[in-house]
Amino acid sequence: MELVSQSRSFGGWLKRYRHQSTCLDSSMIFAIYLPPQAEKGPVPVLYWLSGLTCTDENFMQKAGAQRIAAELGLAIVCPDTSPRNTGIATEDDEIDIGTGAGFYLNATEAPWNKHYQMYDYVVDELPQLINANFTLSDKCSISGHSMGGHGAITVALKNPGKYCSVSAFAPISNPTGTERGEYRFSTYLGKDKSTWAQYDASLLVANAKEKLPLLVDQGDKDEMIEGLRPEALREACAAADYPLTLRMQAGYDHGYFFVATFIEEHLRYHASALGLKA
Amino acid sequence: MELVSQSRSFGGWLKRYRHQSTCLDSSMIFAIYLPPQAEKGPVPVLYWLSGLTCTDENFMQKAGAQRIAAELGLAIVCPDTSPRNTGIATEDDEIDIGTGAGFYLNATEAPWNKHYQMYDYVVDELPQLINANFTLSDKCSISGHSMGGHGAITVALKNPGKYCSVSAFAPISNPTGTERGEYRFSTYLGKDKSTWAQYDASLLVANAKEKLPLLVDQGDKDEMIEGLRPEALREACAAADYPLTLRMQAGYDHGYFFVATFIEEHLRYHASALGLKA
Numbered sequence: 001m002e003l004v005s006q007s008r009s010f011g012g013w014l015k016r017y018r019h020q021s022t023c024l025d026s027s028m029i030f031a032i033y034l035p036p037q038a039e040k041g042p043v044p045v046l047y048w049l050s051g052l053t054c055t056d057e058n059f060m061q062k063a064g065a066q067r068i069a070a071e072l073g074l075a076i077v078c079p080d081t082s083p084r085n086t087g088i089a090t091e092d093d094e095i096d097i098g099t100g101a102g103f104y105l106n107a108t109e110a111p112w113n114k115h116y117q118m119y120d121y122v123v124d125e126l127p128q129l130i131n132a133n134f135t136l137s138d139k140c141s142i143s144g145h146s147m148g149g150h151g152a153i154t155v156a157l158k159n160p161g162k163y164c165s166v167s168a169f170a171p172i173s174n175p176t177g178t179e180r181g182e183y184r185f186s187t188y189l190g191k192d193k194s195t196w197a198q199y200d201a202s203l204l205v206a207n208a209k210e211k212l213p214l215l216v217d218q219g220d221k222d223e224m225i226e227g228l229r230p231e232a233l234r235e236a237c238a239a240a241d242y243p244l245t246l247r248m249q250a251g252y253d254h255g256y257f258f259v260a261t262f263i264e265e266h267l268r269y270h271a272s273a274l275g276l277k278a
Numbered sequence: 279m280e281l282v283s284q285s286r287s288f289g290g291w292l293k294r295y296r297h298q299s300t301c302l303d304s305s306m307i308f309a310i311y312l313p314p315q316a317e318k319g320p321v322p323v324l325y326w327l328s329g330l331t332c333t334d335e336n337f338m339q340k341a342g343a344q345r346i347a348a349e350l351g352l353a354i355v356c357p358d359t360s361p362r363n364t365g366i367a368t369e370d371d372e373i374d375i376g377t378g379a380g381f382y383l384n385a386t387e388a389p390w391n392k393h394y395q396m397y398d399y400v401v402d403e404l405p406q407l408i409n410a411n412f413t414l415s416d417k418c419s420i421s422g423h424s425m426g427g428h429g430a431i432t433v434a435l436k437n438p439g440k441y442c443s444v445s446a447f448a449p450i451s452n453p454t455g456t457e458r459g460e461y462r463f464s465t466y467l468g469k470d471k472s473t474w475a476q477y478d479a480s481l482l483v484a485n486a487k488e489k490l491p492l493l494v495d496q497g498d499k500d501e502m503i504e505g506l507r508p509e510a511l512r513e514a515c516a517a518a519d520y521p522l523t524l525r526m527q528a529g530y531d532h533g534y535f536f537v538a539t540f541i542e543e544h545l546r547y548h549a550s551a552l553g554l555k556a
Contacts (some may be wrong), residue, residue, distance in 0.1 A: 009536075064342035066535070067342065260287070261286070
């Protein structure tokens with residue numbers, strides 16, 4: 001790991017590191033916020049998964065989360081949203097395929113399958129790296145925005161017992177239920193739709209082995225809402241008796257001003273599940 | 279005025295407008311945050327002046343100020359940092375001259391003098407536009423970061439009675455005391471140094487007609503600190519018996535993570551001076 005930058009923030013440290021990822025076969029940068037309490041002993045960690053076009057920087061710069069994390073004694077880790085500069089010829093051609101659009105899945109289709117293994121990266125490789133290099137407790141939670149909300153929910157549902165809590169902002173809730181989602185999944189996973197369900201939150205809840213309560217905030221003026229399909233998630237959770245709190249926030253759009261407005265409630269929600277005084 | 283964008287933020291509205299500035303002879307964008315209280319009646323306003331390379335967006339995206347402004351009932355206005363696309367051939371050649379580098383002064387030298395009248399814009403034209411289009415009280419305060427900290431302090435010192443309070447983050451405190459500052463001022467104001475003092479905080483305090491207390495936060499790991507000269511401001515204020523609270527913040531650098539860490543204290547400071555419950 002190579003330190004890229006560090007800044008004091010709310011009495012703690014925001015640090016960015018570059019490392020060579022094995023499963024992605026790519027150089028990757030992640031950000032970690034270490035609250036002041038991390039200097040005295042292990043703290044739990046929240047993994048934050050960002051949306052399309054984002055890097056490790058967007059959340060740390062725009063959400064205002066460090067203030068609350070510093071109060072709570074919570075570390076936050078932000079991975080990048082895809083490998084970069086992989087040499088795949090079309091990686092920068094479309095905003096929602098390739099660079100910045102890893103969708104937190106393991107691609108099986110060429111040319112993506114050599115590098116686009118973001119599910120393994122986020123679930124296994126990155127946490128191992130984090131735990132080996134920072135003094136953190138064994139408790140973690142996960143959250144994210146848009147494509148990253150999709151990532152947070154699907155990762156939590158596929159890994160019962162791993163996360164103490166899960167939440168999402170405006171998640172892509174039912175990617176197989178839209179034309180564009182079908183295009184993305186067929187690009188990364190091939191045309192056999194049976195392989196798609198493992199990365200679709202609204203399809204996964206039916207067979208969830210652990211009913212970790214799901215907190216979702218969704219702006220009702222979200223310009224992307226047709227592609228997000230929050231109602232599909234609501235219906236799937238109702239059918240599966242899965243505990244979902246879906247809050248439609250009046251007047252809010254898809255951007256980071258929406259995330260910043262409600263991040264405090266999410267962080268306190270996670271802190272409580274992580275055994276912190278929230 | 280033309281609405282460029284609007285987003286709900288902490289129960290209020292963040293809006294960006296484009297308008298044609300007379301004194302700058304340029305199309306300009308500004309941002310205004312209207313807290314929820316603005317729907318019920320007039321609220322006071324804080325003018326925030328940003329630093330080099332910034333637009334109206336940096337502070338609103340990165341400082342986390344809307345949360346506190348929404349609690350306090352405080353509007354915030356962020357102007358851009360210069361006119362743009364003026365047609366001046368060299369406007370984009372140097373990071374600290376031209377675009378993004380208006381220095382909140384009225385340029386007298388060609389070719390800058392036709393457009394670079396940011397002092398008049400920030401002190402007169404923009405507030406008139408704001409007051410004509412939004413229901414604000416007659417109370418305002420001013421703050422800023424780096425070049426914008428210089429702007430906030432010099433504007434407040436030159437306009438006794440206009441602002442209820444003034445503060446700054448890592449301000450350029452003594453521009454005439456550095457080689458680069460001399461280069462900038464000679465570019466905009468010409469070689470007659472007697473015209474420079476009106477835009478130098480450390481020179482203005484000696485003749486201040488009103489001793490508005492000055493709150494300044496400065497990171498002691500600020501990579502720009504040699505060009506900022508906080509000690510010159512400290513010495514000038516001591517010599518002039520001018521009330522200055524200069525807080526050296528251990529470990530903090532020049533960036534927005536520093537601003538975000540301390541913005542709440544500044545906003546409460548201004549709110550108190552503006553008659554709000556802080």
